Amino acid sequence: MSHDHLTVVTSARWLADDLRAAGTIGIDQILGLDAPVLDGRTALWCSGAWALRLLKAGVQHPFLSAGPDWLTRVPAEFLRRDVWAGTIGRMPYRGEGKMFYKLAEHKHGDIPAGLYLTEDTFQRHVRNVFATADHVDELHFVGSAPMRYTREYRCFIAHGTVTAASFYLATLPGVNDSTATITWDAYNGEQAPDASRAAAFAQDVVDAMGADQPPGYTLDVGEDADGDWSVIEANAAWSSNIYHAPAAGVIDSVLASQEPGNNRWGWTPDALFFNRTQPLGGVR
Structure with missing residues:
Protein backbone atom coordinates (compact mmCIF):
# COMPACT_ATOMS: atom_id res chain seq x y z
CA MET A 1 0.00 0.00 0.00
CA LEU A 64 12.64 2.85 9.07
CA SER A 65 16.22 3.67 10.04
CA ALA A 66 19.70 2.85 8.80
CA GLY A 67 20.44 1.53 12.29
CA PRO A 68 23.08 2.22 14.94
CA ASP A 69 26.09 0.72 13.15
CA TRP A 70 25.35 1.45 9.48
CA LEU A 71 28.01 4.16 9.27
CA THR A 72 30.73 1.60 10.07
CA ARG A 73 29.86 -0.24 6.85
CA VAL A 74 30.34 2.79 4.60
CA PRO A 75 33.57 2.35 2.57
CA ALA A 76 36.58 4.11 4.12
CA GLU A 77 37.06 6.34 1.07
CA PHE A 78 33.77 8.08 1.90
CA LEU A 79 34.48 8.44 5.62
CA ARG A 80 38.09 9.69 5.62
CA ARG A 81 38.38 8.78 9.32
CA ASP A 82 37.99 5.84 11.69
CA VAL A 83 34.38 5.17 12.70
CA TRP A 84 33.17 2.59 15.20
CA ALA A 85 29.93 1.71 16.96
CA GLY A 86 28.70 -0.44 19.82
CA THR A 87 27.02 -0.26 23.19
CA ILE A 88 27.91 1.79 26.25
CA GLY A 89 28.75 -1.32 28.25
CA ARG A 90 31.36 -2.48 25.74
CA MET A 91 33.18 0.59 24.52
CA PRO A 92 36.59 -0.21 22.98
CA TYR A 93 39.75 1.63 23.98
CA ARG A 94 40.70 4.05 21.21
CA GLY A 95 43.91 5.51 22.58
CA GLU A 96 44.64 8.95 23.98
CA GLY A 97 43.24 12.16 22.55
CA LYS A 98 39.75 13.52 22.10
CA MET A 99 37.32 11.54 19.98
CA PHE A 100 33.80 12.28 18.76
CA TYR A 101 30.98 10.37 20.47
CA LYS A 102 27.19 10.45 20.26
CA LEU A 103 24.21 8.29 21.08
CA ALA A 104 23.38 6.41 17.90
CA GLU A 105 19.59 6.27 17.82
CA HIS A 106 18.43 8.99 20.20
CA LYS A 107 19.02 12.58 21.25
CA HIS A 108 19.28 13.66 24.89
CA GLY A 109 19.88 17.21 26.02
CA ASP A 110 22.35 16.17 28.73
CA ILE A 111 24.39 13.96 26.38
CA PRO A 112 25.45 16.20 23.50
CA ALA A 113 27.25 14.82 20.48
CA GLY A 114 30.80 16.10 20.51
CA LEU A 115 34.41 15.59 21.50
CA TYR A 116 35.18 13.67 24.69
CA LEU A 117 38.62 13.18 26.23
CA THR A 118 38.40 9.37 26.20
CA GLU A 119 35.81 6.68 25.63
CA ASP A 120 35.73 6.27 29.42
CA THR A 121 34.79 9.94 29.78
CA PHE A 122 31.78 9.48 27.51
CA GLN A 123 30.84 6.19 29.14
CA ARG A 124 30.94 7.63 32.66
CA HIS A 125 28.97 10.69 31.56
CA VAL A 126 26.18 8.57 30.06
CA ARG A 127 26.06 6.37 33.16
CA ASN A 128 25.90 9.42 35.43
CA VAL A 129 23.03 10.94 33.46
CA PHE A 130 21.03 7.70 33.75
CA ALA A 131 22.30 6.75 37.20
CA THR A 132 19.20 4.84 38.33
CA ALA A 133 17.90 3.60 34.98
CA ASP A 134 17.95 0.07 33.64
CA HIS A 135 19.54 -0.83 30.29
CA VAL A 136 22.13 1.98 30.34
CA ASP A 137 24.89 -0.31 29.12
CA GLU A 138 22.70 -1.42 26.20
CA LEU A 139 22.49 2.10 24.73
CA HIS A 140 24.02 2.30 21.27
CA PHE A 141 26.72 4.82 20.46
CA VAL A 142 28.76 5.91 17.45
CA GLY A 143 32.35 7.11 17.79
CA SER A 144 34.80 8.56 15.30
CA ALA A 145 38.05 10.40 14.92
CA PRO A 146 37.40 14.17 14.91
CA MET A 147 36.82 16.05 11.68
CA ARG A 148 36.70 19.74 10.85
CA TYR A 149 34.18 20.73 8.22
CA THR A 150 33.82 24.11 6.59
CA ARG A 151 30.35 23.34 5.24
CA GLU A 152 27.78 20.67 6.01
CA TYR A 153 24.79 19.54 3.98
CA ARG A 154 21.79 17.25 4.34
CA CYS A 155 20.86 14.94 1.47
CA PHE A 156 17.53 13.12 1.23
CA ILE A 157 17.54 9.68 -0.38
CA ALA A 158 14.72 7.58 -1.82
CA HIS A 159 15.23 4.19 -3.46
CA GLY A 160 18.91 4.69 -4.23
CA THR A 161 18.63 8.26 -5.52
CA VAL A 162 19.45 11.57 -3.86
CA THR A 163 16.16 13.42 -4.27
CA ALA A 164 16.92 16.68 -2.42
CA ALA A 165 19.79 18.42 -0.63
CA SER A 166 20.37 21.53 1.45
CA PHE A 167 23.18 23.42 3.13
CA TYR A 168 22.74 23.63 6.91
CA LEU A 169 25.99 24.75 8.58
CA ALA A 170 29.22 26.60 7.82
CA THR A 171 32.11 26.83 10.28
CA LEU A 172 34.47 29.75 9.77
CA PRO A 173 37.77 30.62 11.48
CA GLY A 174 37.52 33.32 14.12
CA VAL A 175 40.05 35.07 16.32
CA ASN A 176 42.39 33.34 18.78
CA ASP A 177 41.67 29.88 17.36
CA SER A 178 37.92 30.35 17.81
CA THR A 179 35.30 29.57 15.18
CA ALA A 180 32.11 31.21 14.00
CA THR A 181 29.12 29.38 12.56
CA ILE A 182 26.51 30.30 9.99
CA THR A 183 23.35 28.21 9.98
CA TRP A 184 20.87 27.49 7.20
CA ASP A 185 18.32 30.02 8.45
CA ALA A 186 20.71 32.91 7.77
CA TYR A 187 19.63 32.53 4.12
CA ASN A 188 16.38 32.35 2.26
CA GLY A 189 16.00 29.37 -0.02
CA GLU A 190 17.26 31.09 -3.15
CA GLN A 191 20.36 32.53 -1.47
CA ALA A 192 21.50 29.41 0.37
CA PRO A 193 24.84 27.91 -0.70
CA ASP A 194 24.53 25.56 -3.64
CA ALA A 195 24.17 21.92 -2.59
CA SER A 196 24.78 20.24 -5.96
CA ARG A 197 28.30 19.04 -5.14
CA ALA A 198 27.09 17.63 -1.84
CA ALA A 199 24.30 15.80 -3.65
CA ALA A 200 26.74 14.38 -6.20
CA PHE A 201 29.04 13.09 -3.46
CA ALA A 202 26.11 11.60 -1.56
CA GLN A 203 24.97 9.84 -4.73
CA ASP A 204 28.40 8.22 -5.00
CA VAL A 205 27.97 6.93 -1.45
CA VAL A 206 24.47 5.65 -2.17
CA ASP A 207 25.69 3.87 -5.30
CA ALA A 208 28.51 2.24 -3.34
CA MET A 209 26.16 0.96 -0.61
CA GLY A 210 23.94 -0.90 -3.08
CA ALA A 211 21.34 -2.98 -1.25
CA ASP A 212 22.83 -2.16 2.16
CA GLN A 213 20.64 0.88 2.83
CA PRO A 214 17.01 1.55 3.75
CA PRO A 215 14.53 2.70 1.09
CA GLY A 216 14.49 6.22 2.52
CA TYR A 217 16.89 8.07 4.83
CA THR A 218 19.13 11.13 4.97
CA LEU A 219 22.88 11.49 4.66
CA ASP A 220 24.70 14.42 6.21
CA VAL A 221 27.92 15.13 4.32
CA GLY A 222 30.64 17.71 4.80
CA GLU A 223 33.44 19.47 2.97
CA ASP A 224 36.70 20.28 4.76
CA ALA A 225 39.15 23.13 4.21
CA ASP A 226 41.02 21.10 1.57
CA GLY A 227 37.88 20.55 -0.48
CA ASP A 228 37.58 16.88 0.47
CA TRP A 229 34.16 15.39 1.15
CA SER A 230 33.08 12.77 3.68
CA VAL A 231 29.97 11.30 5.26
CA ILE A 232 29.07 12.77 8.65
CA GLU A 233 26.12 10.59 9.63
CA ALA A 234 22.86 9.00 8.50
CA ASN A 235 19.46 9.89 9.94
CA ALA A 236 15.85 8.84 9.61
CA ALA A 237 14.16 10.91 6.90
CA TRP A 238 10.86 10.90 8.80
CA SER A 239 12.41 13.02 11.58
CA SER A 240 15.04 15.04 9.71
CA ASN A 241 14.94 18.83 9.50
CA ILE A 242 14.38 19.74 5.85
CA TYR A 243 16.28 23.07 5.93
CA HIS A 244 16.06 24.53 2.40
CA ALA A 245 15.88 21.19 0.57
CA PRO A 246 13.37 21.11 -2.33
CA ALA A 247 10.10 19.91 -0.84
CA ALA A 248 9.12 17.38 -3.51
CA GLY A 249 12.35 15.44 -3.08
CA VAL A 250 12.07 15.61 0.69
CA ILE A 251 8.58 14.13 0.53
CA ASP A 252 9.79 11.27 -1.69
CA SER A 253 12.42 10.39 0.92
CA VAL A 254 10.06 10.75 3.89
CA LEU A 255 7.51 8.45 2.25
CA ALA A 256 10.20 5.91 1.35
CA SER A 257 11.40 5.92 4.97
CA GLN A 258 8.06 4.42 6.04
CA GLU A 259 7.41 1.79 3.41
CA PRO A 260 5.98 -1.41 4.89
CA GLY A 261 7.65 -4.74 4.26
CA ASN A 262 11.18 -3.60 5.09
CA ASN A 263 11.61 -5.29 8.45
CA ARG A 264 15.40 -5.36 8.12
CA TRP A 265 15.41 -1.57 8.41
CA GLY A 266 12.74 -1.21 11.07
Whole structure:
Protein backbone atom coordinates (compact mmCIF):
# COMPACT_ATOMS: atom_id res chain seq x y z
CA MET A 1 0.00 0.00 0.00
CA SER A 2 1.41 3.38 -0.97
CA HIS A 3 1.02 6.58 1.03
CA ASP A 4 -1.29 9.28 -0.28
CA HIS A 5 -1.14 11.61 2.72
CA LEU A 6 1.54 13.07 5.00
CA THR A 7 0.81 14.25 8.53
CA VAL A 8 3.40 16.68 9.91
CA VAL A 9 3.61 16.55 13.70
CA THR A 10 5.03 19.88 14.80
CA SER A 11 4.19 23.30 16.15
CA ALA A 12 6.29 24.86 13.36
CA ARG A 13 3.71 25.89 10.79
CA TRP A 14 6.38 26.82 8.23
CA LEU A 15 7.48 23.21 7.91
CA ALA A 16 4.08 21.95 6.87
CA ASP A 17 3.61 24.99 4.62
CA ASP A 18 6.94 24.36 2.86
CA LEU A 19 6.10 20.71 2.23
CA ARG A 20 2.56 21.51 1.14
CA ALA A 21 3.93 23.92 -1.47
CA ALA A 22 5.34 20.96 -3.42
CA GLY A 23 1.78 20.02 -4.38
CA THR A 24 2.62 16.32 -4.67
CA ILE A 25 0.62 14.88 -1.76
CA GLY A 26 -2.05 15.87 0.75
CA ILE A 27 -0.49 17.34 3.89
CA ASP A 28 -1.92 18.31 7.25
CA GLN A 29 -0.30 19.55 10.44
CA ILE A 30 -1.07 18.42 13.99
CA LEU A 31 0.45 19.14 17.38
CA GLY A 32 0.41 15.45 18.26
CA LEU A 33 -1.14 15.72 21.72
CA ASP A 34 -2.94 12.44 21.04
CA ALA A 35 -2.18 9.55 18.74
CA PRO A 36 -3.60 10.06 15.23
CA VAL A 37 -5.71 7.45 13.51
CA LEU A 38 -3.48 5.79 10.90
CA ASP A 39 -5.01 3.83 8.04
CA GLY A 40 -1.86 2.56 6.36
CA ARG A 41 -1.98 5.28 3.71
CA THR A 42 -0.77 8.13 5.94
CA ALA A 43 2.94 8.78 6.43
CA LEU A 44 4.35 10.87 9.25
CA TRP A 45 6.99 13.52 9.73
CA CYS A 46 7.69 13.79 13.45
CA SER A 47 10.41 13.91 16.06
CA GLY A 48 12.03 10.74 17.30
CA ALA A 49 10.67 11.44 20.79
CA TRP A 50 7.11 11.66 19.45
CA ALA A 51 7.57 8.48 17.40
CA LEU A 52 8.61 6.72 20.62
CA ARG A 53 5.41 7.87 22.33
CA LEU A 54 3.34 6.62 19.39
CA LEU A 55 4.96 3.18 19.49
CA LYS A 56 4.67 3.06 23.29
CA ALA A 57 0.93 3.63 22.88
CA GLY A 58 0.79 0.39 20.92
CA VAL A 59 0.35 1.95 17.48
CA GLN A 60 2.19 0.01 14.79
CA HIS A 61 3.91 2.13 12.16
CA PRO A 62 6.81 1.20 9.83
CA PHE A 63 9.41 3.77 10.88
CA LEU A 64 12.64 2.85 9.07
CA SER A 65 16.22 3.67 10.04
CA ALA A 66 19.70 2.85 8.80
CA GLY A 67 20.44 1.53 12.29
CA PRO A 68 23.08 2.22 14.94
CA ASP A 69 26.09 0.72 13.15
CA TRP A 70 25.35 1.45 9.48
CA LEU A 71 28.01 4.16 9.27
CA THR A 72 30.73 1.60 10.07
CA ARG A 73 29.86 -0.24 6.85
CA VAL A 74 30.34 2.79 4.60
CA PRO A 75 33.57 2.35 2.57
CA ALA A 76 36.58 4.11 4.12
CA GLU A 77 37.06 6.34 1.07
CA PHE A 78 33.77 8.08 1.90
CA LEU A 79 34.48 8.44 5.62
CA ARG A 80 38.09 9.69 5.62
CA ARG A 81 38.38 8.78 9.32
CA ASP A 82 37.99 5.84 11.69
CA VAL A 83 34.38 5.17 12.70
CA TRP A 84 33.17 2.59 15.20
CA ALA A 85 29.93 1.71 16.96
CA GLY A 86 28.70 -0.44 19.82
CA THR A 87 27.02 -0.26 23.19
CA ILE A 88 27.91 1.79 26.25
CA GLY A 89 28.75 -1.32 28.25
CA ARG A 90 31.36 -2.48 25.74
CA MET A 91 33.18 0.59 24.52
CA PRO A 92 36.59 -0.21 22.98
CA TYR A 93 39.75 1.63 23.98
CA ARG A 94 40.70 4.05 21.21
CA GLY A 95 43.91 5.51 22.58
CA GLU A 96 44.64 8.95 23.98
CA GLY A 97 43.24 12.16 22.55
CA LYS A 98 39.75 13.52 22.10
CA MET A 99 37.32 11.54 19.98
CA PHE A 100 33.80 12.28 18.76
CA TYR A 101 30.98 10.37 20.47
CA LYS A 102 27.19 10.45 20.26
CA LEU A 103 24.21 8.29 21.08
CA ALA A 104 23.38 6.41 17.90
CA GLU A 105 19.59 6.27 17.82
CA HIS A 106 18.43 8.99 20.20
CA LYS A 107 19.02 12.58 21.25
CA HIS A 108 19.28 13.66 24.89
CA GLY A 109 19.88 17.21 26.02
CA ASP A 110 22.35 16.17 28.73
CA ILE A 111 24.39 13.96 26.38
CA PRO A 112 25.45 16.20 23.50
CA ALA A 113 27.25 14.82 20.48
CA GLY A 114 30.80 16.10 20.51
CA LEU A 115 34.41 15.59 21.50
CA TYR A 116 35.18 13.67 24.69
CA LEU A 117 38.62 13.18 26.23
CA THR A 118 38.40 9.37 26.20
CA GLU A 119 35.81 6.68 25.63
CA ASP A 120 35.73 6.27 29.42
CA THR A 121 34.79 9.94 29.78
CA PHE A 122 31.78 9.48 27.51
CA GLN A 123 30.84 6.19 29.14
CA ARG A 124 30.94 7.63 32.66
CA HIS A 125 28.97 10.69 31.56
CA VAL A 126 26.18 8.57 30.06
CA ARG A 127 26.06 6.37 33.16
CA ASN A 128 25.90 9.42 35.43
CA VAL A 129 23.03 10.94 33.46
CA PHE A 130 21.03 7.70 33.75
CA ALA A 131 22.30 6.75 37.20
CA THR A 132 19.20 4.84 38.33
CA ALA A 133 17.90 3.60 34.98
CA ASP A 134 17.95 0.07 33.64
CA HIS A 135 19.54 -0.83 30.29
CA VAL A 136 22.13 1.98 30.34
CA ASP A 137 24.89 -0.31 29.12
CA GLU A 138 22.70 -1.42 26.20
CA LEU A 139 22.49 2.10 24.73
CA HIS A 140 24.02 2.30 21.27
CA PHE A 141 26.72 4.82 20.46
CA VAL A 142 28.76 5.91 17.45
CA GLY A 143 32.35 7.11 17.79
CA SER A 144 34.80 8.56 15.30
CA ALA A 145 38.05 10.40 14.92
CA PRO A 146 37.40 14.17 14.91
CA MET A 147 36.82 16.05 11.68
CA ARG A 148 36.70 19.74 10.85
CA TYR A 149 34.18 20.73 8.22
CA THR A 150 33.82 24.11 6.59
CA ARG A 151 30.35 23.34 5.24
CA GLU A 152 27.78 20.67 6.01
CA TYR A 153 24.79 19.54 3.98
CA ARG A 154 21.79 17.25 4.34
CA CYS A 155 20.86 14.94 1.47
CA PHE A 156 17.53 13.12 1.23
CA ILE A 157 17.54 9.68 -0.38
CA ALA A 158 14.72 7.58 -1.82
CA HIS A 159 15.23 4.19 -3.46
CA GLY A 160 18.91 4.69 -4.23
CA THR A 161 18.63 8.26 -5.52
CA VAL A 162 19.45 11.57 -3.86
CA THR A 163 16.16 13.42 -4.27
CA ALA A 164 16.92 16.68 -2.42
CA ALA A 165 19.79 18.42 -0.63
CA SER A 166 20.37 21.53 1.45
CA PHE A 167 23.18 23.42 3.13
CA TYR A 168 22.74 23.63 6.91
CA LEU A 169 25.99 24.75 8.58
CA ALA A 170 29.22 26.60 7.82
CA THR A 171 32.11 26.83 10.28
CA LEU A 172 34.47 29.75 9.77
CA PRO A 173 37.77 30.62 11.48
CA GLY A 174 37.52 33.32 14.12
CA VAL A 175 40.05 35.07 16.32
CA ASN A 176 42.39 33.34 18.78
CA ASP A 177 41.67 29.88 17.36
CA SER A 178 37.92 30.35 17.81
CA THR A 179 35.30 29.57 15.18
CA ALA A 180 32.11 31.21 14.00
CA THR A 181 29.12 29.38 12.56
CA ILE A 182 26.51 30.30 9.99
CA THR A 183 23.35 28.21 9.98
CA TRP A 184 20.87 27.49 7.20
CA ASP A 185 18.32 30.02 8.45
CA ALA A 186 20.71 32.91 7.77
CA TYR A 187 19.63 32.53 4.12
CA ASN A 188 16.38 32.35 2.26
CA GLY A 189 16.00 29.37 -0.02
CA GLU A 190 17.26 31.09 -3.15
CA GLN A 191 20.36 32.53 -1.47
CA ALA A 192 21.50 29.41 0.37
CA PRO A 193 24.84 27.91 -0.70
CA ASP A 194 24.53 25.56 -3.64
CA ALA A 195 24.17 21.92 -2.59
CA SER A 196 24.78 20.24 -5.96
CA ARG A 197 28.30 19.04 -5.14
CA ALA A 198 27.09 17.63 -1.84
CA ALA A 199 24.30 15.80 -3.65
CA ALA A 200 26.74 14.38 -6.20
CA PHE A 201 29.04 13.09 -3.46
CA ALA A 202 26.11 11.60 -1.56
CA GLN A 203 24.97 9.84 -4.73
CA ASP A 204 28.40 8.22 -5.00
CA VAL A 205 27.97 6.93 -1.45
CA VAL A 206 24.47 5.65 -2.17
CA ASP A 207 25.69 3.87 -5.30
CA ALA A 208 28.51 2.24 -3.34
CA MET A 209 26.16 0.96 -0.61
CA GLY A 210 23.94 -0.90 -3.08
CA ALA A 211 21.34 -2.98 -1.25
CA ASP A 212 22.83 -2.16 2.16
CA GLN A 213 20.64 0.88 2.83
CA PRO A 214 17.01 1.55 3.75
CA PRO A 215 14.53 2.70 1.09
CA GLY A 216 14.49 6.22 2.52
CA TYR A 217 16.89 8.07 4.83
CA THR A 218 19.13 11.13 4.97
CA LEU A 219 22.88 11.49 4.66
CA ASP A 220 24.70 14.42 6.21
CA VAL A 221 27.92 15.13 4.32
CA GLY A 222 30.64 17.71 4.80
CA GLU A 223 33.44 19.47 2.97
CA ASP A 224 36.70 20.28 4.76
CA ALA A 225 39.15 23.13 4.21
CA ASP A 226 41.02 21.10 1.57
CA GLY A 227 37.88 20.55 -0.48
CA ASP A 228 37.58 16.88 0.47
CA TRP A 229 34.16 15.39 1.15
CA SER A 230 33.08 12.77 3.68
CA VAL A 231 29.97 11.30 5.26
CA ILE A 232 29.07 12.77 8.65
CA GLU A 233 26.12 10.59 9.63
CA ALA A 234 22.86 9.00 8.50
CA ASN A 235 19.46 9.89 9.94
CA ALA A 236 15.85 8.84 9.61
CA ALA A 237 14.16 10.91 6.90
CA TRP A 238 10.86 10.90 8.80
CA SER A 239 12.41 13.02 11.58
CA SER A 240 15.04 15.04 9.71
CA ASN A 241 14.94 18.83 9.50
CA ILE A 242 14.38 19.74 5.85
CA TYR A 243 16.28 23.07 5.93
CA HIS A 244 16.06 24.53 2.40
CA ALA A 245 15.88 21.19 0.57
CA PRO A 246 13.37 21.11 -2.33
CA ALA A 247 10.10 19.91 -0.84
CA ALA A 248 9.12 17.38 -3.51
CA GLY A 249 12.35 15.44 -3.08
CA VAL A 250 12.07 15.61 0.69
CA ILE A 251 8.58 14.13 0.53
CA ASP A 252 9.79 11.27 -1.69
CA SER A 253 12.42 10.39 0.92
CA VAL A 254 10.06 10.75 3.89
CA LEU A 255 7.51 8.45 2.25
CA ALA A 256 10.20 5.91 1.35
CA SER A 257 11.40 5.92 4.97
CA GLN A 258 8.06 4.42 6.04
CA GLU A 259 7.41 1.79 3.41
CA PRO A 260 5.98 -1.41 4.89
CA GLY A 261 7.65 -4.74 4.26
CA ASN A 262 11.18 -3.60 5.09
CA ASN A 263 11.61 -5.29 8.45
CA ARG A 264 15.40 -5.36 8.12
CA TRP A 265 15.41 -1.57 8.41
CA GLY A 266 12.74 -1.21 11.07
CA TRP A 267 13.64 1.37 13.70
CA THR A 268 14.34 -0.30 17.05
CA PRO A 269 14.52 2.23 19.89
CA ASP A 270 16.94 1.51 22.70
CA ALA A 271 15.18 -0.14 25.65
CA LEU A 272 16.13 2.60 28.12
CA PHE A 273 14.42 5.32 26.10
CA PHE A 274 11.42 3.15 25.24
CA ASN A 275 10.83 2.21 28.88
CA ARG A 276 11.07 5.82 30.07
CA THR A 277 8.68 7.16 27.43
CA GLN A 278 5.09 8.10 28.24
CA PRO A 279 2.60 6.80 25.65
CA LEU A 280 0.39 9.11 23.65
CA GLY A 281 -3.23 9.23 24.66
CA GLY A 282 -6.32 8.94 22.52
CA VAL A 283 -5.58 5.48 21.10
CA ARG A 284 -8.76 3.77 19.98
